[in-house]
Amino acid sequence: MENTEIASVFDEIADILEIQGENEFRVRSYRRAARTIRDHPRRMEDLAAEGQDFKKLPGIGKSIADHVAELLETGKLKRLEEVREGFPEHLRELMKVPGLGPKKVKLLHEALGLESLEDLEKAAKEGRIRGLEGMGEKTEENILEGLKTVASGAGRTFLKIASDRVESLGRLLDGLEAVKRWTVAGSFRRRKETVGDLDILVEASDREAATEGLLAYEGVAEVVQRGVEKVTVRMNTGLQVDFRFFESSSFGAASMYFTGSKAHNIRLRTIARDRGWKINEYGLFKGERLLAGRTEEAIYRRLGLDWVPPELREDRGEVEAASEDALPDLVGRDAIRGDLHMHTVETDGRNTLSEMVEAARKRGYDYVAITDHSKAVAVARGMDEKRLQKRADVIRDLDRDVEDIRVFPGVEVDILKSGRLDLDEDLLAELDWVTASVHSHFDLPEKAMTARVLSAIESGVVHAISHPTGREIGKREPIALDLDRVFEAAAASHVCLEINAYPNRLDLPDIYCKRAAEAGVTLVICTDAHSLAGLSFMPYGVDVARRGWLERKDVLNTRTLKQVEKHIAKIGR
């Protein structure tokens, strides 16, 4: 059983208990445990096999540890069946409607017998909700609006899409006279792979004028709320944007507070509370007295912590590290010296070899690898041996002609269902950079899939494994892999694992990066560009690496050409 499945069981229990009005702290415990398990880089199943104690995990005590064990052993959980008893199957879904929380859902269920989103819509349209305590006409309208939001599937937005929006909003904000300073906080600043909304902090000389300016932005579809401190709008894309106003004396506190994550903030507040202080979005306070607030650094310092890079603020050990002066020196965007995975018109790329190389050279890269597809990827017109050989010669010729950049002849070779590579290994051995990928038979069971990938790693002709889990965010689940064995084998064979920077892949995902590096794996961040524009995805790959605690030394393509060639030379039969 996968961690996500276990986590969703606890989330369901939390939802049901919450609607039933159970003790909120108990509810919170289930949610915390769900999060711990969902974010854990190793499977509970594997920890159990090693005899590890779940109770050592944060937020997991005797009761939930027993639940996890029961789920792993039987695939079921009595506790879940108990709480489900007599509870309408779809009632939880009502909580997805913005504005509806557990209390209102409970009331709607008890007073009107609602059990599903369909029931809710009908009741709202028929005006049956307005009579209930604390609910009026406006509530009904909001519910109908909220139902549209739910139906539109306006879930999370890819970081890349959000970045484009921020860029556009930034131009507006920069042009508003009433805006003195602005910054984006939230999961966007933490560089999460997807964001739920945008949190933009604004220091304004005139809030009213600034608000008027913001609301004139062409992308605004709806003003959700408008107050003195906060303005919330929904964009025509469905993305929600919160603008919050702050004075410069509390701007640091605000950026800290709204960057989160929630779990990180709770840790900080707990530290403050233990010292008899209070921390909120306006600052760190001792009674009424402001101890710090203007900058994040000052607040962390007063709490006895080093400043924590936003990407690490997930309560995954960064608070402890910050208190021991042990935070990693994260790899920077400007540390990248080359890109080792890209396509050209030879297969499914949109630009020619020379166009891609020239664009890479302009980016200041010292080296690139050209890695078009192998024949198994028929839709991409993948290359057979003959074409690849010719192609490699063309690339070598270009490499001789072009200055300031080394061009490695390479290939993205498919790992076939059997684990064999899609091209002759003698030919592959002649190439400078071979990255191997799973592009088919995504549903093999774990044992077979792991053997398949291990076979590629141990082939002696492969330098890297591309997009190791194969997941596509919100679309395709990761393949079933024993990642620990993959890490171990990759480390032993000096085979790199890729962090694919494609905005909907971002694979290897952040939670596994740290563990891979600890296992001795060298990672390589690549764009998998299929066009000139695709080369610009690199920063999103670096974001993943940073969220995965990686330092410069952990990433191959931060190294000099010489060092990379030395690493490449380690692969060979």
Add this chain to the structure above:
DNA sequence: GCCGTTTTCGGCCCGACTGTTTTCAGTCG
């Protein structure tokens, strides 16, 4: 339900906005 370098019991993060009230509960982040 979890947690503990004052605690095995009694806490558990904090504030803004909305819609309903007429002083506040619910929701959200």
